[in-house]
Amino acid sequence: MKRRTLLRGAAVGAATVPLLATTASASENYQVAMTEQRTNRILVFNKDDAWNESTIKWKWGSTSRGWSNLSDVRFRDTKHFGRVVLAAASGGYAGIITSAGKVLWTGEPGGNPHAIERIPNIAAIVTASSGGYLNVYGPTKITDPSTLAKVQTVNLPGAHGVLWDPSLNVLWAIGDYVVRAYQVTGSYRETRLKDTGKSVALPGGGHDLQPDYTNPGKLVVTDTKAAYEVDTAALTAKVLRAETRIKAFVRHRSGEYLWVRAENVEPRPWSSPTVHFDSGDKTLADAQFYKARIVEAAFE
Template sequence: MRRRTLLRGAALAVPATVLAGAGTAAADVSTTANFRVVVTEQVSNRIMVFDKDSAFTDANVYKTFSPGGGGWSNLSDVRIRDTASFGVVGLAAASGGNVGIWNVTDEKHQESNDLLWSAAPGGNPHAAERIPDIGAIVTASSHGYLTVYGPTAVSRPETLAKVQTVSLPGAHGVLWDPTINRLWAIGDKTLRTYEVTGTYRNTRLRYTGQSITLPGLGHDLQPDYSDPGRLWITDTYGIYRVVKSTMQAPKYSSSRRVKSFVRHSSGEDFWVQADDTGSRTWGSPTVVFSQSDDRTRSGAEFYKARWYATSFH
């Protein structure tokens, strides 16, 4: 049995083998919480939602979003957010160059005609985030910048237009934190916080001067759904649990090339780790769970896996 249970509420010195290799699930999975997981799958180029406790097959898919190819190729990130005007929406970023918002309706299979807005910030987009109450969007492009889009009204995403570009080498992730009203952004060897000033087309980011230095290129940036005082981040060399009050990020695991890592509110962890094989060496056909059965989809290349929920904690 894989030593994955060490990841649940574990001490910081988790061995690198925790995330490495194949194995069976923890002995007792019957008591773990079921929840939905949303993934970016780059071979079929779809965002897909599954119940964690079901096989990741077409028969079990809950929802999909297929934006097409071109600028939408190699979907790199997905977020689920709540809005007053449209209800639940999804935010997508693709390494092909595009970002967008789509309306998550009752329709099971959604496509580009469900987009409420899209843009092409370029530079290998890796993440997109929505600023609530003003409806602004911030994207992260790994070629080295954040792009801010402001609308003319919070309920009109079709009016979003670029209003600011902020330099951030290696930008890979952005996350709005409602507990401190700050935007987090992760890039090359750094995690930074930004204040969001102004509204609508006057929306701007201002670097607060607060940052955490990392040893490698930052990859993922997620809430700790079990503790609003912490975040989870990954870089080339490991996984780190950020203590927001002290701006410290002790290493949790030395496992490399973890493309996404989430701690669910139940305490269960799940992640995607690049396997250096297949059509996309930066992806994997498997989402690994710390207390449940791993989910492998034959021929797939997952890049990100997220909790299908709109809450921050």
């Protein structure tokens, strides 16, 4: 049976079009979200469509300096607001956005925020800032994101990514030369991260951290040298793609990989107009993509 979870609504200036969850096969269409930094928007396309302004399925953007250089996007389902969009920006902001484009909460982690995650059941938010730390935000009321406040800062040099793992009940984070597992303790304003002592060494500065949607026991990560498959039980890393400058790397549940590789061209040498798929590349003229994500609310 085809799995179709709909997220309806529109962001600023977008048509009201549903965002589909991942489909069962790479031969079928599924939706992909990118952070596009030239126009500073989150853009969603059907993978199999021609990519241009008329085929955008959902978009959101802001002219605020704090939202400049959008660096992360992901989707999470909530009981109170339905599907929400989590976003982080190198300009300094991180936040929660509804499918209609309403910003429910904005935090200011500082230090070049690169990633954001939501801890289920307690609605805590964790961000990763490349300045060298993880930031934990706890609410006083799960249904009211405006009550989120910073409750903890955890040192992690080069922090670039965070991901909740419901199978192991840990938060994975990636930084310089390491992927590390943290236990989440407490709730609400007492939410805290505690190092479990479990980690996987990387040869380079860590960058992207995503689930492997084909296997809940695996992660896909990148550092400055390559992309890897991380086994969360064995705590080992295996090279998947020996290539530098991979800024985003994701595996669809069909087994297809998609990735963004920086083209080292000004004005944003860390970006590219192209998202690479095993089934073929997709390019948006003049785009400066940084991250690419499958439109999928599942953690794994």
